[in-house]
Amino acid sequence: MAIDSEDEFTDVYRAHYEDVLRFVRRRAHPTHVDDIVGETFLAAWRRRGELPEDPRPWLFGTARNTLLNAHRGQRRQTAVAVRVMEHGGNDSYDGTAASDDRMDLVAAWRQLSATDQEVLALHVWEGLTDREAATVLGCSRAAYTMRLSRSRRRLAKLFGPTGQATSAPALTR
Known part of the structure; x- marks a missing residue:
């Protein structure tokens, strides 16, 4: 499904935006949803000549990969915060959830x-x-x-x- 024009891409965007948005909302923090969806469609635009006939699974896979990258970044930030706390930071952090x-x-x-x-x-x-x-x-x-x-x-x-x-x-x- 090679996309040759902006109008064709707009049609794909309109057809699949809500599905990708729901997919990401179920998996990402609300503050990250718009960025992840945007990055997903940016990747689709960049690879518009290579999109499969049914782009929905491809879009979900791309959104998933974008989510995984965001999670890796968040884990790195958390690790830094934990290290800072271990070395004199605020000890009020409670990482245990009520069971x-x-x-x-x-x-x-x-x-x-x-x-x-x-x-x-x-x-x-x-x-x-x-x-x-x-x-x-x-x-x-x-x-x-x-x-x-x-x-x-x-x-x-x-x-x-x-x-x-x-x-x-x-x-x-």
């Missing part, structure tokens, strides 16, 4: 690895097919399908003690 003994879906979700969360989110929240999700993650369809199956099992195991694992509607599409 809720109740095992529910939200708690189980939070216990999943970021990788499992991403695999499930592409399927449940974004409604991507296995092939589209595999494109986002840069793997084969078979590899994605296996990851999805394993992620579902891990979530069910964490969620299982409440007896609701088999009735979680968001996991059966």
Whole structure:
């Protein structure tokens, strides 16, 4: 799908902006959403001659990579802040979160690895097919399908003690 004009790019932008925005909102801090979406479409503009026929999975993959870069930068900033605190900074930082003994879906979700969360989110929240999700993650369809199956099992195991694992509607599409 080579894009030859600004009007064609505008059509792609309008068709996929809301989907990319939702994708990023679910994964990024609200203050970073607009920047990440903007960088995603800037990359699409720069590579407009190479976009696939269905650019939606490509846009999600690009947004995901932009998010990962932003997370790496944030981790570096946090590491610097921790080092500063260790060397005479403010000791009032409390990195522990209150724990809720109740095992529910939200708690189980939070216990999943970021990788499992991403695999499930592409399927449940974004409604991507296995092939589209595999494109986002840069793997084969078979590899994605296996990851999805394993992620579902891990979530069910964490969620299982409440007896609701088999009735979680968001996991059966």
